[in-house]
Amino acid sequence: MTIEKMLTQQVLEAVKACYGVELTEKDVQLQETRREFAGDLTVVVFPFTRYSKKSPEETAKELGEYLKQNIEEVETYNVIKGFLNVVISSAYWIEVLNDVAKEEKYGYAKESSGKTYMIEYSSPNTNKPLHLGHIRNNFLGWSVSEIQKANGHNVIMVNLVNDRGIHICKSMIAWEKFANGATPESTGIKGDHFVGDYYVRFDKEYKAQVKELMEQGKTEEEAKKEAPILLEAQEMLRKWEAGDEKVVSLWRTMNDWVLKGFDETYKIMGISFDKVYFESQTYKKGRDLVLKGLADGVLYRKDTGSVWADLTGDGLDHKLLLRDDGTSVYMTQDIGTAYDRFNEFNMDQEIYVVGNEQNYHFQVLSLVCKKLGFDWADKIKHLSYGMVELPEGKMKSREGTVVDADDLIEEMIHTARTTSEELGKLDGYTKDEAEDVYRKVALGALKYFILKVDPKKTMMFNPKESIDFNGNTGPFIQYTYTRIKSVLRKAEEAGIKIVPGDIHTILTEKEQNLVKLIAKLPAVVKEAGDNYSPALIGNYAYELAKEFNQFYHDYSILKEENEQVRNLRLLLAQQCSVAIQNAMGMLGIEMPERM
C-alpha cells in the first residue's frame, strides 16, 4: 500500500475517533508538501474544522498526533497555518526506490487493460510535402499511442492517406504541362517535394489565367471558375473516377513518388503505422449506410436529391451527406471507414488526431453516427490540437510561409552537429556513431519543443530563433541522461556494483526529492493517458532532470566514501535514468549514451 493511501485511511480513522464523523476518501485532501516547508505530504485540515469545532491549528495537531501514533512510516509532523505537514521516514523512501528498481519496464502498466484503441494520425495529402503542422500531428499521434500503450491498452496506429481528389489532379496537370517528363530520379529531388513543386506551379499558372480573364472583363468570381487549367484539372478528376487508364497510371506514378518521399520523412522522424488506409479505396464508403438511415427515417432527402441530417435538435445545422448526384462527401466517407473499422477491430475507442480546424466535423460525425444508431458512436474521440503559428501568423503555403518538415529537421541536425563539435565531447566516436547522436539530439529538441505544449493550445514557432538546446529542452534532458550513464559506466569500470535492497541510511532532502519524483512516474503516465497529453510527460521528465542536475552538482556519487550512501546514490542515479528514458520514450525521444 502506498503511503498516500495509508495516510488517507488513517486521517479518516482519526476524524472518526476524535470527532465521531465518518467521512469518505474524497473528503481527505492530500497534496505534496511545498518545497519551502518541512515534510513530504500535506493534509489540508480546513474541511475538518466544521466537525472538530476547533481552530485549524488545533485540529491539525490532533490529527498529526494520531497519524504519528498509528503509522510507522510517519516520523513526525508540523503544522503551519492549518496545513498538516507529515514527514515520512527515509526507510520508507528507500523501500520505494528498491521496489522501482525491481520493475522490468518502469512506468509501463504491468498488465494489459484488455482494451483496444485505434489512433488515426498523420493523414497527409499526397500533393505536397509535410510541414510544421504535420510535424505536430505526427509527434502527437505517435506519443499519444505510446502513452496509451504504457497504460496497458492495445493500440492500432493507422494512417489515412488522402491520395485522391482535385488537389492531386492539380499537380498532375501541371506536371503534364510543364515537366517535360522530368522525374524525382532525373532531377534528384525528393518525391514529395518534386510533386509539391508542380502543385505550386499549378497555382502560379492558375493565378495568371485568372488575372488574364479578369483583364478580358470577367468578374473575379467567373474568372476563378473558368480558368482553363482548373477546368482541365476537374476534367482529369472525372476521368480518374471513370477509371481512365492513362490518368490512373499517371496518378499512381505521382502518388508513388510522394509516398516514397513521405516514407523517408517518417523514418527520420521515427514514426510508423500498423495499418495504412488510402482514401482512393475508401472514398465511396458510407453511402449505403446513409441510404439505410434514409430508409429508417433518421435522415431526409431534399427535392433536388441530396440527403441530409437534421442536427438542429443538437444545436447545430443541417448537414449534407450525399450530393444531388448521389456521391459521397468527406463526412460520408468517415462514417463508412469508422463503420468498417469498428466491425473489423471492435475497438473500445477510436482517436482521431486532427487539428482543431475540424472540431465541427468530428462533432457532426459523432452525432450522425449516433443518429444512424451505431452503438460505437460515443467511442469516437477527436484529439483536437491547436495550430502552429509563426510570428507573422498562420502558415500559408500560397504565401510561401510554410516551414518544411524536411528542411527543419535537417537544420536541427546541422545545429546539433555544430554544437556538439564545438563542445568536442564525442571524441572517439566513429562518424556514424556521432551522426546518430546528432540525429537523436536534433529530433529530441524538436519533439520536446512541440510536445511540451498542451496539445489543444495554439503554439508559436519562431524560425528565426532556432530551437534552443539549453534550459527546458529535449537536449537538456538527454544531457542529464548521458551524465548518469557516464557515472554508471565509470562505476562499472571501477568494479562498483549496485546492490539494491539492503540500504540503511538517512536520505538528504535532494535524494528524497528524487525518489519521490521517480515514484511519481506511473501516476503521471496515467494522467497523461486520461488526458491524451504528452505535455504532462514532458513536464515530468524536465522536472526530474532538473532535480537530478541539482543533486549531481551538490553531491558526489562515486567519490562518496560511505559505501551505503554511495550505493544508494548509484541506485538512485540509475533509476533516474530509467525513469527519464521511459518517460522520454513515450514522447518518441531517444536517449544517446553520450553527448
Next chain:
RNA sequence: GGUUCGGUAGCUCAGCUGGAUAGAGCAACGGCCUUCUAAGCCGUAGGUCUUGGGUUCGAAUCCCAACCGGAUCACCA
C-alpha cells in the same frame, strides 16, 4: 452572428478536478570548471494571472458578464 478553444513575467510556456508567498526556460545582469560531462549549477531583476461581478474559511483555478485573439459554420477534403 452561432458554435468552440484560448488570454498567466519582455518572449515561449507550466500551474487550472479550488489551498500556504503564482513557477520554469529564453533574453538581461552577477557568480561557479586542478573534483563523476559547464548542453550544467547558484544568484539578481522581472506579475493588476485581460477586466468586472459572484460562490467560500480560501479563486490564476469554479460560475456569470464584458473585452481581446484563434478556429469553424461549402453539394471541398
